[in-house]
Amino acid sequence: MITRLAVSGYRSLRDIRLVLGSLNVVTGANGSGKSSLYRSLRLLADVAQGRVIQSLAAEGGLQSTLWAGPENFSRKMKAGTETVQGTVRSKPTGLKLGFAGDDYGYAIDLGLPQPSSSLFSLDPQIKAESVWTGELLGRANAFAERRGPHVRVRAETGAWRETLQNLASFDSMMTHCADPRDALELLLLRERMKEWRFYDHLRTDRDAPARRPQIGTYTPVLASDGADLAAAVRTIMEIGDAAGLAETIDDAFPGAHVEVTATDGYFDMAMYQHGLLRPLKMSEVSDGTLRYLLLVAALLSPRPPALMILNEPETSLHPDLLVPLARLIARAAKDSQMIVVSHAPKLVSALAEEEGSMSVLLEKHLSETIVSDGETPSWNWPSR
Template structure:
């Protein structure tokens, strides 16, 4: 599946209309409240849609009226367009009579770059204008439904390219992961006892960190060793994880670790919150089979500057294997990347805006200042207004 080249969003939360080109490395910078988290949350919503849980996810967010741009009196629907090379997907959501969510329209297929009016193909039908009794092409995936029709079309055993597009889109969006490791307190799911076979992928909140690391140690030892070595780099007392099925129930496992020159097993709650968060982030960025898209919101929170340096390098390395979107306010992370990797997010007149930096525009400044210094000076935006 080609990488996601562009996303267009309108009517969602603080986003009135946003058109963002994407690369493998995408560093979102901006002040608090600019809308970085809103951009990332939309990808999470699309992931839930691909899993057939759109209604649940929207309901949990407070209903569609809660995520419409300035509410239903100002905005009637949310429109989304995605471009993956020559493959396109578009959908539009509006409120149903019961305050739930309904699709105004949904389309998928090969992009028609020669037409701005219908970029994702026309509804199926005969060229003479008469109704066709064949099954509809997935170019037009119908309207009035409450969950994506990609799931329905992906199940159809048709070999034609248009039908395969639905499968590819669904598979890619299902793999997207927006990771949040802010909950590292006493009751954090990362510290809980988990099923040892919950290891297909690292969950967004890190709750299955122990079984996932156990799986990596057994099946992908090279990647496991790299994760361990990164933890040693920022926490020199750390020797290794102590991963083993629980004696009283071998279907369960919990996160344990040990120090250098000791065989005493420590538990996850004996790690600092920042170290535990770094372990999760290193696991995300070094996992052997990453999702098609990794999204991380402010990964630098709580980390020591030296750990952020390592984290920035891991983000850059991961982007060679998959697509990464990181929202940050870290000068350390910003300086690790080129201007073309950076998307400046601002809030202007109440709406979120985003634009990618251009090295040529900043050439005279970059000869004397670092990218983070220019950001602090508010040369290209992304800072709070005075």
């Protein structure tokens, strides 16, 4: 489980550090930085997938995503008695992302490229990376380090061994140096990060794939857009928590249940509701009903990930569905660490009542995202 998350230099997240538990609820007003925090988690996951550079490019490049304010605020700036202005920088400009748990921690430092004639001169460069044991990086507990093109790994004897001298600036040691013989921990951490699951674009529009029959195969993990809903639900029925599936649907829609049918290999799903003489196909149900069913399929996955992140799951849901949704999320938090980004007060308050829930309230001050009344854990970034 991730117990600490740190982001520096990303959009409004000048320097933010969070303590995390098994069920975490991130909330705040519009523009407070919730989406930036969510995207920073996606960037961390992209490191393990080998596409962090491409993801930053899709956001407009590193220059477009860097914190636009001063490196630090003076007391007078914070008090409003002095104009906010740039100061002499003491550290290199960069975007830093990191997390740690009781077992391992990881951090990456992405910086601006050196001027060149290359057409790829706008690509950010990976300046430093580090993997360590425990929650806080130190000299003695790091076991893999990257500085510029050089990568070294600590052997069982405790001595450092250089494994690469020419790693490209757009390649991470997480994808190019993980080896079951020389860097098993690095490999295990990469595979764990690759399994992080994000849901923020479950389609419910008229043309959503979930509204039409789809070819069905065993689907223990719902697709990010929900296209394979019927197959995911049938998988839960056959090899997952079928009783839990029935309970959560009845909790949200009393007296209702769903059935999955197959025709020539194509799976379709229908919902039986109390008072109706025939079931409703997915093409007929409301956006809110479909979205709730998608969330059920995602959260009751027979293959729960180490970490699942939901971004504004309340979208299109009727307020009456938010409390049942909170119970569903709490059920999933028993098997996966959950981070829920929401600005729905009813969902936030319902989740706050669940055992083990931790609240992260974000606010803006001088355009910087800060955590209101939150604990700020210690954190060390790897040096370049």
